[in-house]
Amino acid sequence: MAKQLSRDQQGITLRGSAEIVAEFFSYGINSILYQRGIYPPETFTRVQKYGLTLLVTTDPDLKNYLNNVVEQMKEWLYKCIVQRLVVVISSIENNEVLERWQFDIECDKAAKDESAPREKSQKAIQDEIRSVIRQITATVTFLPLLETACAFDLLIYTDKDLAVPEKWEESGPQFIANSEEVRLRSFTTTIHKVNSMVAYKKDSFP
Amino acid sequence: MAQFVFEADLHGLLKLDTPIPNAPPARWQRKAKESGAPGPSPAAGLSPMKPANRSHSSSKTPSRTPGKSGSKIQSTPTKAGGDRYIPNRSTMQMEMANFLLTKENDSAEESPTKKEQQKAWAVNLNGFDIEEAKILRLSGKPQNAPEGYQNNLKVLYSQKITPGSSRKNGRYIPSMPDRILDAPEIRNDYYLNLIDWSSQNFLAVALDNSVYLWNHTSGEIIQLLQMEHPDEYACSVSWITGGNYLAIGTSNAEVQLWDVQQQKRLRNMTSHSSRVGSLSWNSYILSSGARTGHIHHHDVRVAEHHVATLAGHTQEVCGLKWSPDGRYLASGGNDNLVNIWPCTQGDSGDFAPVQTFTQHQGAVKAVAWCPWQSNVLATGGGTSDRHIRIWNVCSGTCLSAVDAHSQVCSILWSTNYKELISGHGFAQNQLVIWKYPTMAKVTELRGHTARVLNLTMSPDGVTVASAAADETLRLWRCFEMDPIKKKEKEKANSAKSSIIHQGIR
Numbered sequence: 001m002a003k004q005l006s007r008d009q010q011g012i013t014l015r016g017s018a019e020i021v022a023e024f025f026s027y028g029i030n031s032i033l034y035q036r037g038i039y040p041p042e043t044f045t046r047v048q049k050y051g052l053t054l055l056v057t058t059d060p061d062l063k064n065y066l067n068n069v070v071e072q073m074k075e076w077l078y079k080c081i082v083q084r085l086v087v088v089i090s091s092i093e094n095n096e097v098l099e100r101w102q103f104d105i106e107c108d109k110a111a112k113d114e115s116a117p118r119e120k121s122q123k124a125i126q127d128e129i130r131s132v133i134r135q136i137t138a139t140v141t142f143l144p145l146l147e148t149a150c151a152f153d154l155l156i157y158t159d160k161d162l163a164v165p166e167k168w169e170e171s172g173p174q175f176i177a178n179s180e181e182v183r184l185r186s187f188t189t190t191i192h193k194v195n196s197m198v199a200y201k202k203d204s205f206p
Numbered sequence: 207m208a209q210f211v212f213e214a215d216l217h218g219l220l221k222l223d224t225p226i227p228n229a230p231p232a233r234w235q236r237k238a239k240e241s242g243a244p245g246p247s248p249a250a251g252l253s254p255m256k257p258a259n260r261s262h263s264s265s266k267t268p269s270r271t272p273g274k275s276g277s278k279i280q281s282t283p284t285k286a287g288g289d290r291y292i293p294n295r296s297t298m299q300m301e302m303a304n305f306l307l308t309k310e311n312d313s314a315e316e317s318p319t320k321k322e323q324q325k326a327w328a329v330n331l332n333g334f335d336i337e338e339a340k341i342l343r344l345s346g347k348p349q350n351a352p353e354g355y356q357n358n359l360k361v362l363y364s365q366k367i368t369p370g371s372s373r374k375n376g377r378y379i380p381s382m383p384d385r386i387l388d389a390p391e392i393r394n395d396y397y398l399n400l401i402d403w404s405s406q407n408f409l410a411v412a413l414d415n416s417v418y419l420w421n422h423t424s425g426e427i428i429q430l431l432q433m434e435h436p437d438e439y440a441c442s443v444s445w446i447t448g449g450n451y452l453a454i455g456t457s458n459a460e461v462q463l464w465d466v467q468q469q470k471r472l473r474n475m476t477s478h479s480s481r482v483g484s485l486s487w488n489s490y491i492l493s494s495g496a497r498t499g500h501i502h503h504h505d506v507r508v509a510e511h512h513v514a515t516l517a518g519h520t521q522e523v524c525g526l527k528w529s530p531d532g533r534y535l536a537s538g539g540n541d542n543l544v545n546i547w548p549c550t551q552g553d554s555g556d557f558a559p560v561q562t563f564t565q566h567q568g569a570v571k572a573v574a575w576c577p578w579q580s581n582v583l584a585t586g587g588g589t590s591d592r593h594i595r596i597w598n599v600c601s602g603t604c605l606s607a608v609d610a611h612s613q614v615c616s617i618l619w620s621t622n623y624k625e626l627i628s629g630h631g632f633a634q635n636q637l638v639i640w641k642y643p644t645m646a647k648v649t650e651l652r653g654h655t656a657r658v659l660n661l662t663m664s665p666d667g668v669t670v671a672s673a674a675a676d677e678t679l680r681l682w683r684c685f686e687m688d689p690i691k692k693k694e695k696e697k698a699n700s701a702k703s704s705i706i707h708q709g710i711r
Contacts, residue, residue, distance in 0.1 A: 046565065052564050084339075137567050138590060140589075141590060154344060155341055156341070157339045157340070160340050162340060169342070171342065
């Protein structure tokens, strides 16, 4: 009991913040894949996180793929060299980009030098993350239907001088031609701030 | 002899070896004349065109002049010579123009300040210097869903007819409503609870800023009240168990209590700060849920009516129901949570939920307790969720979950047949009857042309009234008891009481 209390009172370190944000991305991407129907809903299982019931995939290949990305993100977040994570949803047949979920990351570089942890309760951060994930779920009501089978891609914007690790390659931004944008809530751990927004292709008919 | 003269003249003209007698002076002759007069030569130099023109035109008229010196020189214009289209070419900078047109597009020509400005704009718009960012993508084939998988959402929103149950149900359920009542101006708001049926067989309906009572036995309609301001509206109605008092929640955060026999307002209880969308009675305690997410308990017997506050939701409380035994209060909100509250406070003096269910992915408005099994609760989720879930509130487990394929607005239990009835929205606006506990679909009742908003049941448990956005109330006689079976039930009830009496003796 005492140990738990002290952990709550402990502030946020740079490593802790990187973990929180990387975890959020993992659950956030899983939620997007479930809500937008990219993968069959039967392949998702429920877990409790942030005081919500979230759906994560059970498909081993997909899990592996996401884990690789999340691990890499954690490292880059710790070094404060990642600026943006984008989930691109495109149609399989003609590779047209239909939806683009963009998460901007602002990193407080001063935290690298400080050794003292920052003051912010885990609960407050959890509440903020919970609101963002709920908003992702709620977007189903206004995002246009994805008529065709879709595939997703993950893009990460990093500093220019970063050495490209193996398994990664350079890519273009994959913007949507005629898009409508909606800003979602943001959350901050006092070291990292994450702003979310979704851009989708405007319907062609008037 | 005259013709010979003519012939001689002709021959003379055609011959080219003799000088022409009447020809204009040749250029070199003219020039010789001019050089003798040096004064006019600068003037001549300034406007070289004029004499050139003259000589040009003059040399043209005789078509066959040899003009080796004259016309040949004049026909070639000088460097700055003009023509009919551009008379004066000296004002044009031909060399400069040519250079500018043909030089390569060199962006290095941009001034450094302009570059700085562009960079500042880019940083402003993107949040960071996009020139400096590298975009990386995990290589390898993107993970694809298995072949033949069709996006589920599309199937959901384009369905026409849901496959009905194959097994024929035992009884006859009329597919048409028993009665259709007009409900003009009914508010098409998912979060409100606008109808309730009393134990005295009065159906209360809130239509925008008025509340009407409809007597089921006589068919009479009474307008109970009209709000003072045209902008205010009634958000929820709930009858007390006895059926003589009606509680009304309003858009200006009041909870009014009316005596329907005298058609008078008894109390106006204010304690909320936003509209009161849900109400539920537990003997003398009236619970109200508001848009802020707070639930207040009101003791209607005392002046200080606000006896407790339950803070468990962060968004509008749209579903609120006390259990039949009065031990638990179930609340559902727009924040997708279902909270189960005890009837008494905990040790700290605050009310805390004994259970919180987070499995719904949409707003929970449909909340209903099972009348014959204690601690069993049914809940239904909104558009994002579309599931009906059955819970055991003591253990906190979800006993079963069914996908209803459509927004669930209300659920009712039927004691007569151990069934559930649920009201839905897009696309079919139907009422579905499910068999409990198998959750097999018994039948679907169609008829509404817009989404169903609320359901309520008659005191005899036979008729269900549904209010929908198409401004009608439909009464469905779906739980009609077979008269033979009814008699058996009554006999069983009376037999039980006689045994008890004998035992006491």
